[in-house]
């Protein structure tokens with residue numbers, strides 16, 4: 001089922017499946033990739049202690065981690081003038097992204113309507129979610145050639161905390177958990193597991209869409225290699241470097257210097273970053289995520305593959321997962337192979 005090629009595993013694309021839904025099929029492939037890779041490990045490394053250890057971890061993975069690349073609805077925004085498409089991942093600077101894309105979509109209209117990159121609301125008049133020329137359905141994107149695609153991505157644990165503070169604590173929208181973080185994370189896990197088994201986009205909940213792994217978004221199972229992924233960090237330097245990456249993309253797509261300066265300046269100093277200063281609620285949640293082993297257990301199960309696929313810094317993960325990720329990277333999993 002796979003071809004062994006220069007130390008790299010490739011999955012053949014032409015496996016025939018009978019009466020199996022696309023998603024179940026994908027799940028099979030992922031599981032099979034684990035199993036086959038194990039044989040490759042043995043081939044290279046023999047039954048060393050390291051391999052045995054790896055095998056135990058791997059077994060645990062396939063049994064109860066949330067799998068990557070399940071499809072869930074996310075928002076695509078297009079600026080045809082510049083050939084730029086962006087995918088908005090919830091709780092990853094999605095509001096700023098909408099504002100930037102709105103500006104690029106129609107600068108005149110943006111200014112006529114007195115919109116600003118600071119806005120924290122959606123307009124009904126300009127760049128509405130209902131405007132399919134702006135908020136473009138996935139199917140309509142497929143026919144458009146040569147789009148430059150980008151998305152902001154953010155450390156999964158950090159992103160989860162934002163989801164929790166906004167949707168659960170503020171809006172009281174997470175089951176009957178109130179602000180009980182253990183209750184939230186347990187229910188998120190259960191809910192995503194059940195979506196994973198039966199990924200029907202019409203049944204995804206608001207909570208699912210906000211808490212889903214990054215790899216479930218943007219149709220990444222097919223499009224990952226086409227995207228510029230911009231990591232947004234928490235401190236000033238990391239933000240600056242994210243904005244610089246964005247600036248490069250805009251520049252090579254013919255956006256004017258004036259507009260670029262406006263975007264980078266207002267993104268750096270505007271409300272969006274301003275508003276993310278640490279509140280005491282955030283500090284409290286961060287501390288629990290650092291210390292509460294039950295919460296951490298669930299978070300690792302939910303977001304492990306995001307750390308692997310998107311190569312986030314793993315230094316705040318539990319040691320055994322850090323080790324597993326190192327092993328997987330060493331054994332050459334990468335996204336042109338199995339991941």
Ligand SMILES: *[C@@H]1O[C@H](CO)[C@@H](O)[C@H](O)[C@H]1NC(C)=O
Pocket residue numbers: 056057060320
């Ligand atoms: C694997 O999972 C089992 C049960 O889920 C657990 O008891 C064990 O500690 C796990 N092993 C590792 C290495 O994580």
Ligand SMILES: *[C@@H]1O[C@H](CO)[C@@H](O)[C@H](O)[C@H]1NC(C)=O
Pocket residue numbers: 105106107108109
């Ligand atoms: C931008 O908005 C203006 C004013 O609403 C409109 O006349 C113009 O056609 C729009 N341009 C594009 C490219 O959609």
Ligand SMILES: *[C@@H]1O[C@H](CO)[C@@H](O)[C@H](O)[C@H]1NC(C)=O
Pocket residue numbers: 112113114
């Ligand atoms: C935009 O702001 C200007 C000046 O503040 C004002 O005259 C105009 O009516 C505003 N336009 C809209 C659409 O709100």
Ligand SMILES: *[C@@H]1O[C@H](CO)[C@@H](O)[C@H](O)[C@H]1NC(C)=O
Pocket residue numbers: 145146
């Ligand atoms: C898309 O890009 C390719 C290669 O750069 C070019 O040959 C082609 O003409 C472009 N198509 C359009 C519609 O711009």
Ligand SMILES: *[C@@H]1O[C@H](CO)[C@@H](O)[C@H](O)[C@H]1NC(C)=O
Pocket residue numbers: 261265266
């Ligand atoms: C950035 O914006 C501020 C006010 O919004 C302005 O004072 C400053 O000159 C701008 N900087 C640049 C480099 O455009």
Ligand SMILES: *[C@@H]1O[C@H](CO)[C@@H](O)[C@H](O)[C@H]1NC(C)=O
Pocket residue numbers: 116117118266269270271274
């Ligand atoms: C955006 O917000 C920042 C911080 O509150 C403020 O300094 C800046 O003037 C605002 N810019 C616009 C265009 O409203």
Ligand SMILES: *[C@@H]1O[C@H](CO)[C@@H](O)[C@H](O)[C@H]1NC(C)=O
Pocket residue numbers: 008334335336337
């Ligand atoms: C993944 O593996 C392929 C094939 O060996 C290699 O060409 C590619 O550079 C690797 N990608 C990364 C991100 O390591």
